[in-house]
Amino acid sequence: MTEPDPASEFVDRVCDAIARHDLLPRAPSAERQPCVVGVSGGPDSVALVRVLAHLAGEGRLAIAPVLAHLHHGLRAESADADQVFVEHLAAALDLPLETRRADVPAEAQAEGVGVEEAGREARRRFFIETARARGARKVALGHHGGDRIETVLFHILRGTGIDGLAALGPRAALAPEAGIAIVRPLMHPAIGREEVLAYLRHIGQPWREDETNRDPAQARNRLRHEVLPMLARAVNPAVGDALFRLADQAGAARAVLDDALERVWRQVVREAPEPSEPDAEASGHVPGPRPVPRAMVIDADDFGPLRPWLQGAILRRAIERLGGGLKHMSAARTHEVVAALLSKPVAGPVDLPGGLVAERRRRAIRIGHPADEDTP
Secondary structure (H helix, E strand, O other): OOOOOOOHHHHHHHHHHHHHHHHOOOOOOOOOOOEEEEEEOOOHHHHHHHHHHHHOOOOOOOOOEEEEEEEEEOHHHHHHHHHHHHHHHHHHHHOOOEEEOOOOHHHHHHHHHHHHHHHHHHHHHHHHHHHHHOOOOOOEEOOOOHHHHHHHHHHHHOOOOOHHHHHOOEEEEEEHHHOOEEEEEOOOOOOOOOHHHHHHHHHHHOOOOHHHHHHHOOOHHHHHHHHHHHHHHHHHOOOHHHHHHHHHHHHHHHHHHHHHHHHHHHHHEEEEOOOOOOOOOOOOOOOOOOOOOEEEEEEEEHHHOOOOOHHHHHHHHHHHHHHOOOOOOOOOOOHHHHHHOOOOOOOEEEEHHHHHHEEEEEEEEEEOOOOOOOOO
């Protein structure tokens, strides 16, 4: 009996994920489309680079991979070695590479956020700018099915809503105004860390190991090495598949809710943008990315009768679009703010993340910075 080939199985599962979710253009195609591939040097991103390069080389994907590596300014010599490793990988595969060095600790201090959050924002900016420069509409990341299973369980245990259940979907918006999206070709229920490592070993590809991945003090590591195996033994041997299916179903439900939110948003919310540059069209000026609005004005009479989920979703979307961030907008806090705004005809100001405030003046609920004047 022929033993299974880990490399072939891995490639087949990646192809299945790409086809099932239409993540990347497949042959035949008129021309190859640039695709930014985020690569840290760790096993997941290295496996992603190798499998996408393999599929593109065989003509099974109509993409031209562009590697993108961000040096976060953390872990000193280890991060320097990561960058050198990625440079050698790109050269060995004859693929273009974009690199950038960021000072994430300084950015975290300047913005008053944690290092992890600052790192995510630095990566997001880097991927968007790289995609724009290369004319790419897709940014491929190395999250796999095992990551999704762990993330969903982590969210369940901490308390979550539908967004947390739908975490790490196969695709996600990155810069909607520019048509740039994140895709996750390794997002298959049968691809986890062991499958990634088996693939790399089989093809003889080394990788860089992040020492924090085995630190038992990290909650995610305890989930991976202790909690999930215990649940598989004591409750359901297929617990991973069950959590992955739950995430898929939550993602489908969230898409329906997002459509409903979009319809209601257009009916009850008005954005107040920054004043536009005079005679921009007449001068032939081409506008850049859509600016952050100055404020959001919500019709209180239409907002009040909505279901609580829609009320909260509108509030959270307004905060997010105004750049406030949602880290401190838990479900309880969201309910508290909505209740305050609907309790009386004149209410607020209520403090929100990012220095924003919410105020109600009879029919108008305004969300914006306190220095701005009320929008009529």
